[in-house]
Amino acid sequence: MATALTDRITRLVEPVATALGYELVRVAMMGGPYGGSVLQIMAERPDGTMLVEDCEKLSREISVILDVEDPISGEYTLEVSSPGVDRPLTRKKDFAAYAGHLAKFELSEAVDGRRRFKGMLLGMQDDMVQIDVEGEKVEVDLGNVHKAKLVLTDELLKKAGAQATG
Known part of the structure; x- marks a missing residue:
């Protein structure tokens, strides 16, 4: 479910993802397994694929924007992934x-x-x-x-x- 924070993060990272040729599937903030927060960003290419190298590339570019804009208070882990086979339906x-x-x-x-x-x-x-x-x-x-x-x-x-x- 979108929140003001995830909406803001989406506005920050979507242009970066689009410029790199990816589509955002979901942006979510979740509690981590050991406390702390996890920012999960799911993305894919327009053809529905997403390789590990794509996740790495997108993660590097998104990290720069998030470091500059600093929308999340406190520590968090950035997780960039493909939606997977049993994917969420968001669009x-x-x-x-x-x-x-x-x-x-x-x-x-x-x-x-x-x-x-x-x-x-x-x-x-x-x-x-x-x-x-x-x-x-x-x-x-x-x-x-x-x-x-x-x-x-x-x-x-x-x-x-x-x-x-x-």
Whole structure:
């Protein structure tokens, strides 16, 4: 979920990522495993790939901006990564591109009395995310999606393998 801090960081690092040929997928602040904070930045190339070398390059450039602007009080760890196979769905284009795959959703406001859904992502219609939940079509406003993430399945692994080789 975006906060004033993550919005500010996004505004700082997105132009750098774009200039290097990457798209931001998610910017998040999280608690670290041993205390402290972790700034997680997920990015990818427009074709959906992201190599370790890409993460290193982006991390170096982002570090410079963050050191100069200093938006985070206290110590933190910068983590730059690809979204991975079972990726978070954060952008409208993600919900369209991954139609036909199983996903989990957490909503800000309940729909049909529920805030959590697991179902087949059917895609987008205007700003409505369409999900098949146990044979029933559920529509959720994109603005109501707090978190969404693909579920690791054989079909998803096949798609990821096809993207990596093709």
